[in-house]
Amino acid sequence: MARYLKEKYDVIICGAGPAGLYAANCLQKASADPISVLLVDKKSPWKEPVACAEAVSRKIFSRYWTPKEEWVRGHLDGVYFTSPDMTRVEYFQADCGLILNRAAFHHEMADKAAELGVECHFEDTVEKLSRAKNGHWKLKIRSGKEESELETRVVIDATGPGAKITRHVPGLEALETGDFDQEAAVFAIATGIPHSRRHIELLFGERYFAGGYGWVFPRDGETVNVGLVGGRKFLKTHPPRSTLEKFIREAYPDAKILAFHGGAIPCGQSEHPTAAYGVFKAGDSASTVNPISRSGIVEALKSGKIAAECALQWLSASSEEERREIENSAYTRWMKIQGKTHLNYHRGKDGFASVSDEQFNKAAHRLASIPVHKRSIFRIFWAVLSSSPSILWKMKSFFI
Ligand SMILES: Cc1cc2nc3c(=O)[nH]c(=O)nc-3n(C[C@H](O)[C@H](O)[C@H](O)COP(=O)(O)OP(=O)(O)OC[C@H]3O[C@@H](n4cnc5c(N)ncnc54)[C@H](O)[C@@H]3O)c2cc1C
Structure with a gap:
């Protein structure tokens, strides 16, 4: 037949x-x-596995498909932006995102x-x-x-x-x-990483994430999806998997890595x-x-x-x-x-990739002094960008 x-x-x-x-x-x-x-x-x-960190904006995703609890791993109330010196800046918005089970x-x-x-x-x-x-x-x-x-x-x-x-x-x-502009992204499913079940965390810094960022996304309260996507130039000299492994070992000494996965992302x-x-x-x-x-x-x-x-x-x-x-x-x-x-x-x-560790840290310290409820996404980006006038010039395409 x-x-x-x-x-x-x-x-x-x-x-x-x-x-x-x-x-x-x-x-x-x-x-x-x-x-x-x-x-x-x-x-x-x-x-x-589906090679993905599985985070979406709840509001925009829901316009296309109705989320069901059977395949939603978790609901998010915000993002922690973490600067190279590990200063965490919380952005809070109730029920802003979802972690899917793709x-x-x-x-x-x-x-x-x-x-x-x-x-x-x-x-x-x-x-x-x-x-x-x-x-x-x-x-x-x-x-x-x-x-x-x-x-x-x-x-x-x-x-x-x-x-x-x-x-x-x-x-x-x-x-x-x-x-x-295809970039490599890798992640590990790991336990033993302190995290919030209601937030995703995005990490920045030249040492591990130059041209991109790192992430820690919650899964089930125990395991996290911890990964990185890096600029192509950086990852040529810093192989993604060993760079991620090094970062995890250094930042979370108690972490236990259960599996590594990865994939390509066309980023342009x-x-x-x-x-x-x-x-x-x-x-x-x-x-x-x-x-x-x-x-x-x-x-x-x-x-x-x-x-x-x-x-x-x-x-x-x-x-x-x-x-x-x-x-x-x-x-x-x-x-x-x-x-x-x-x-x-x-x-x-x-322009964004050229933000230095010092500028990220400066912006994070400034933002940390603002009450959480007054931190909008725009204010966060503005603080990072305005940490150097030369970056503002490079980033003008965001505004005009
Ligand atoms: C590590 C990583 C983390 C990510 N995290 C996020 C995130 O948190 N949030 C987010 O929004 N996006 C994330 N992304 C991006 C997201 O995964 C992709 O943008 C999304 O999957 C694109 O969907 P797609 O349907 O276009 O392609 P895909 O999901 O890649 O689907 C393509 C399908 O085509 C099939 N296929 C390929 N070739 C053939 C062939 N010759 N014949 C038959 N079938 C074929 C494949 O098997 C696959 O199922 C991440 C990507 C990576 C790599």
């Missing part, structure tokens, strides 16, 4: 992370006429997509994308030893960082490659198109991560929605001209809701 229900689909979504899973749900919910949608991923989306969240999204009529195949790898003579797309998909060739009118590429399936494909050369907003000839990119594969916070979950949901809506318009378009317009609109829509801000953040990234 054939592995797939059809040989030709209207839409094939490659990758079942938040971008692909959300696109699958949006497609089936929004389409007026029944369409055939196939979702494939080389692994089951609920397979642990594997379980993915499971719910995949179940919902299947309920809505999306054909889901996990543990299937897309090996090759090529253009068919009729202008549709052909996908070579491998499942164990079995190889299948399927046809589709639209492809949503949500395969995460790096242009795994679109690179070197004729017609798609101009597309964003999903590895713009590019100005390349994200769609062409019926191929739409979403999430990390379209470099949608926030260049400063390096968060990408909510961004993946937002861009998955745009990809799904554009795909539906594309399927009902009546001319090639209209299709090209829809493809261009995928990028302009993203730029309007988020990309323009990311572009400014990315331009200011070098």
Whole structure:
């Protein structure tokens, strides 16, 4: 019996992370006429570990998917910003964030997509994308030893960082490659690290986190996710895993490391198109991560929605001209809701990376003297930036 229900689909979504899973749900919910949608991923989306610290803004995340206690590890009331001399500055905002159990969240999204009529195949790898003579797309998909060739009118590429399936494909050369300003991030699941269950902690300093930051995120009261993302230049001479290990040993002598994980994060907003000839990119594969916070979950949901809506318009378009317009609109829509801000953040990234330990410490000491309820995120950033006029100049893209 054939592995797939059809040989030709209207839409094939490659990758079942938040971008692909959300696109699958949006497609089936929004389409007026029944369409055939196939979702494939080389692994089951609920397979642990998911290489992520799993923190999201509760308010923004909830606009896209209703959080459920079954897959929320914890609720957050704020952030501790910790300067290189370990001065902690608390930013408090009740119920501002969530720590997800992403594997379980993915499971719910995949179940919902299947309920809505999306054909889901996990543990299937897309090996090759090529253009068919009729202008549709052909996908070579491998499942164990079995190889299948399927046809589709639209492809949503949500395969995460790096242009795994679109690179070197004729017609798609101009597309964003999903590895713009790619940085390495590593984390350990550890016990024995003092932390607050209701806060995430972000740490700064040239010794371990130059160009990026470190983090301690709560999980279950016992274990934490402790990690770092560093500037590319710094991590070239400071291998991420051993740098993290050194930091943990020094800062938390009682810590017990249970496991190490890591992944790549494309940390820049590019100005390349994200769609062409019926191929739409979403999430990390379209470099949608926030260049400063390096968060990408909510961004993946937002861009998955745009990809799904554009795909539906594309399927009902009546001319090639209209299709090209829809493809261009995928990028302009993203730029309007988020990309323009990311572009400014990315331009200011070098300035932020040049804040010295002394300036961070000075800002932290100044902030520590302000009552907690008067510390806004803007005030915190302002204190860091205004610790040196030269940084303000470098960071002007945040403001203009
Ligand atoms: C260490 C680390 C910590 C992070 N912490 C946070 C955080 O706390 N908060 C936050 O918001 N963001 C965080 N991020 C970023 C966030 O994880 C990503 O931005 C987000 O996962 C992007 O979702 P996506 O759907 O675009 O891609 P992914 O989640 O990467 O999903 C891509 C999917 O495509 C599949 N795939 C790839 N190639 C193929 C193929 N050829 N065939 C079939 N399937 C394929 C993969 O198996 C994968 O399931 C972190 C990232 C890292 C690396």
